[in-house]
Amino acid sequence: MSDQHSPEVMNSPTKKDGREAQPLAASQEAMVIFQPSGKRGKFAHGTPVLDAARSLGVYIESVCGGRGICGRCQVEVSEGSFAKDGITSSADHLSPFTEQEERYARLRPFKEERRLSCAAKIEGDLVVDVPQDVQINRQVVRKRAENLKIDADPATRLVSVMVEEPDMEKGESDASRLLVSLRAALASIEAESGEDYAHLTLDTALNSSLQRILREGKWQVTAAIYRDEGQMPKVIALWPGERRAAFGLAVDIGSTTIAAHLCDLRNGRAVSSSGTSNPQIRFGEDLMSRVSYVQMNPGKLPNLVTAVRDAVNSLIGKLAGDVGIASEDIVEAVFVANPVMHHLFLGIDPVELGGAPFALTLSDAQNIPGRDLGLSIHPAGRVYVLPCIAGHVGADAAAVALAEQPYQSDETELVIDVGTNAEILLGNKDRLLAASSPTGPAFEGAEISCGQRAAPGAIERVRIDRDTWEPRIKVIGVDHWSDEPEFAEQIDSVGVTGICGSGIVEVIAEMYLCGIISSEGVIRAEGAERSSRVESDGRTHQYRLWDGVVPLTVKQTDVRAIQLAKAALYAGAKLLMDKLDITQVDRIKLAGAFGSFIDPDYAMVLGLIPDCNLEAVSGVGNAAGTGARKALISRQARREIEGAVRAIEKVETAVEAKFQEHFVNAMAFPNKVDPYPLLRSQRDLPAFEAPTAEGSDRPRRRGGRRNRG
């Protein structure tokens, strides 16, 4: 295999012969440069390329967690050796093709010049190219566009008019005659709406094309007229002849994923949707590491700003291309984002958001020209950014609020959007509270040993037989459960690559319901006596969920990660309930990719969410995207959310002592204090036994004694 992929003569002075030499080689260091980022560092021989990339903050996707299964971590090695003796190149600065790579290549052949970065190890100086198709766009965007139920009232309106030809006697300019025609055409709208168009002007960006467009259209043109509160009415686009459709974008800039819908401005219908990874991942996997990055490298702020804007522009190009329109046909865009991404997108230093008092620089809704953000929509196109609610509760949460409108509800609603943080809204038409809980990314599949983001090949559903402890799984991309005959036929094209967020919640809930895990979250050692699926991994035990090419197991650390995440989520909700002085909510809405895909039953079994009538718990899909689309096609919706956000009471979990208390109490399964008297009456839940404060060795309902790791 080595010869097949490194046919050249070995000429590196540092090269050791074959695998057995590795322990010796590992004591040496090699320089590795990653392209296109240009990041570089020295690494011990034997270091996997993927690990080197991660330690430098170079983003390479790996959904299978470096197990050589998903194939997402492919890289190209463009040259080796920077030795001063001038001897360059030779791919043998990389370890020979591994068994993992051979296995992967048998299932899904890949380009010969590529390697799996999780398998290939550094054995000499290297320049590693991270291909663009690996860097981005491999994400399955689960942020779909639902149907909108809202009256369209867009800020942009198309008006087609005939313009008088130039007349030397009158000497009126092209612009003046166009505006006269447009004002005449708008007279009926003025009369109807009371809107005054006397101050209608042309955006400067139209200066250079006005002359050509009027003549090209033989004096018939269609103008896009923009009018929103606090803005002077403006002609923001002009086309020769007659046009009927104008397009807008609704964009949700997440820490990990940027999702965009291209919409018809007349009705908000999404004509194309797409997503891309947020390239800022290069500067830090999570938000706080990006804030730290800016703090340590203040001069690099523009790089982060440019990275996210470039990614948005790529999406714009893709979406426009998908439906065969020009980017310039997009005349409006609405953006929602968490506070850090909101600031970075607008070019604002996010460092103040990294510590108390978590002061937002800008929170009000923004209504600005797209060109001020370097967006490649129409040069006079307009951008609306929803307001941020608080230092940790962003415009994305405002969009969720706009989509679900808890501020209009008679019932008390709990609306939760789980991303890397969970943003929580609680209240009704009288009073609405908002907070953010630091769940971390466990619910997104990160920090889980077999975790991955929701993508084809990820386990998303799990059932464990209560008696045999044998599992059944359902995988994204395959329509059938693993115990159905069709599963075997379909799984080969997808593979089983890892466990995504909803799968993790289900498997841990099932393990708990079966008694494999104690209510303190310990995988019981005694389970190994009952089923071979429970195995010792040394000091702790693990549950073998899938015996595939590479086995997928749930480890004790995975259970701990989910315990921390669910405790944070629960504590946040509970804190807001305290503030409202209630112990039960009328309705729970779970938004976002994770929220929409988890089974509410399991969410309750694990204690993610407070007690509620099960029928009143529902996933509401991509609410942030829905809110953004509402704002895109309705000025009324913009005013509604601007008013609602002003009225929302902000709660800062980071400084609430009560939050810490709730958090500690919520670590156990389901919880230290029974959270589900209502649910218990409806469902076959295990009888509630509060775990002891010390997690001591009192008897459990199922199985024997805990085995603490």
Added chain:
Amino acid sequence: MSDQHSPEVMNSPTKKDGREAQPLAASQEAMVIFQPSGKRGKFAHGTPVLDAARSLGVYIESVCGGRGICGRCQVEVSEGSFAKDGITSSADHLSPFTEQEERYARLRPFKEERRLSCAAKIEGDLVVDVPQDVQINRQVVRKRAENLKIDADPATRLVSVMVEEPDMEKGESDASRLLVSLRAALASIEAESGEDYAHLTLDTALNSSLQRILREGKWQVTAAIYRDEGQMPKVIALWPGERRAAFGLAVDIGSTTIAAHLCDLRNGRAVSSSGTSNPQIRFGEDLMSRVSYVQMNPGKLPNLVTAVRDAVNSLIGKLAGDVGIASEDIVEAVFVANPVMHHLFLGIDPVELGGAPFALTLSDAQNIPGRDLGLSIHPAGRVYVLPCIAGHVGADAAAVALAEQPYQSDETELVIDVGTNAEILLGNKDRLLAASSPTGPAFEGAEISCGQRAAPGAIERVRIDRDTWEPRIKVIGVDHWSDEPEFAEQIDSVGVTGICGSGIVEVIAEMYLCGIISSEGVIRAEGAERSSRVESDGRTHQYRLWDGVVPLTVKQTDVRAIQLAKAALYAGAKLLMDKLDITQVDRIKLAGAFGSFIDPDYAMVLGLIPDCNLEAVSGVGNAAGTGARKALISRQARREIEGAVRAIEKVETAVEAKFQEHFVNAMAFPNKVDPYPLLRSQRDLPAFEAPTAEGSDRPRRRGGRRNRG
């Protein structure tokens, strides 16, 4: 001399040895590239570098007309020879140092690596650098800033406030708290003016600095708040601590010169003024050649736009540097320009202005962010552009109108601004007309054999003794007349380099008054018998005005050029008088550099302007600049001129048959029909004798028969 300036070994295969070889060399061609423009062309050996530059549209200043006197045309030769044999360099691709250059160098030593491009001739391939100090900034800007008499009512107002510190409980963003403080501070202004600041927002450009400025000022900041009709109020600049002064720019973009005043926005006082050549001269000396250039090279429009904006930005840097402020401290700018420059500055194709119906693309006043024009003022700074009046009557004429306010006058005023074209306003508070007359650039010293622009060394005043025909001159830069003893002491430091516009008018008027020129404008051959100053130059005669290092003469062609220019000016005024049905005007105001410096007597003697009581004729200085400054510090002034321009009646001279008739009749001195019955009663003018239509040989008042050239 040759060795001194070309010490290298002659190695060019095309090089001829010494001057005697020139006739042979002249049959060969050499490639010449001009830097920094990169323009290139092939030229016959022996071609002066200046001629080569001009034929390529590369602008090199030459105020003396290529006579080796002014020294403005210096260039550097960076390398020679592009021969394919690889032999490069050698400054001997240029003719040896000439006597003219030696003479100039004795008077004013110049850098050894430089040559006078009018004297140095091409003798091989060359790269010629046009130094920046030669390209621009050598112009004496006669557009000075006069005192303004106007109530300041600027669109930008400074407000200093204390901003609350961030409070986690309230969670208000920096921007929100700043706006709360500002709105509170503006409450009294709201009450007084009725202006509503509820929609006050921050300009996007402040996003990135807001956080830092608030903290740097320890929560005290000064905001520049912009508010103008048709605009939403906006915070456009922010500084830490307290500030009192804000600055604005008033800029007049002329075809040849860009003049700018940096003003204190509180009172319009010009704290610094400067000018620069319009670098678009590279694309065509006059407006119509620039229009043609764009027509022939549509893709090059951005080059012209960038050229003028870059020049404005250079001026901004210079003006700010002069008074020790940052460019970012400039928060507003007002621009005036003729229609072609107006369009080019705004990025609009001017081609439609090149032919009937002379359709302006944009005529209304513009109120736009400076960044949309790429201006290096404050990134959120604002630009106001005065309205254009008609296809040939620009925003510069509107500024003149604003400065002189003929639309408020009881008297009928004739306001004339002479640039390359003359823009003419005629009327009073009841009715105001505007037109443009194609005078050409003769009044600016162009197209005159010894002409130059107004700069030190230029003859600006002339008196000719009625008996001896001996002249006296006054030169810019010397305080005394040439017959005063101090003149000889001072002239050496300045030199006598040419004749500027006012000088040309005076010398020709004096020649006419002495009888050296006939009323048809012929320099009489008989004059040679009376004075040695009248000389034959072959077919025609000339008048030797100055016997300096190089003699300055007034040639027959110069008289013809002035005849054409003055006839156009007079005909334009007369046409407007016809439209108003008047034969005399109450008041004449002469604006601009030429208008301010010519003696009204001489203007009338030559028939530039219609009959008027002499006391009612006055130069009004740089009225366009004054109008721009008024608009800079007064919103009221902006509304006033916007309204006035709408009411002005536009007259297009190019299509009026009557204009042609007036033009033909006005060619003679003073005119075919006596234009000055009123003036004649006040002054010792020659008795009026209408020239015959054919200019035939009937007897003249002074001297003998005409000698037609």
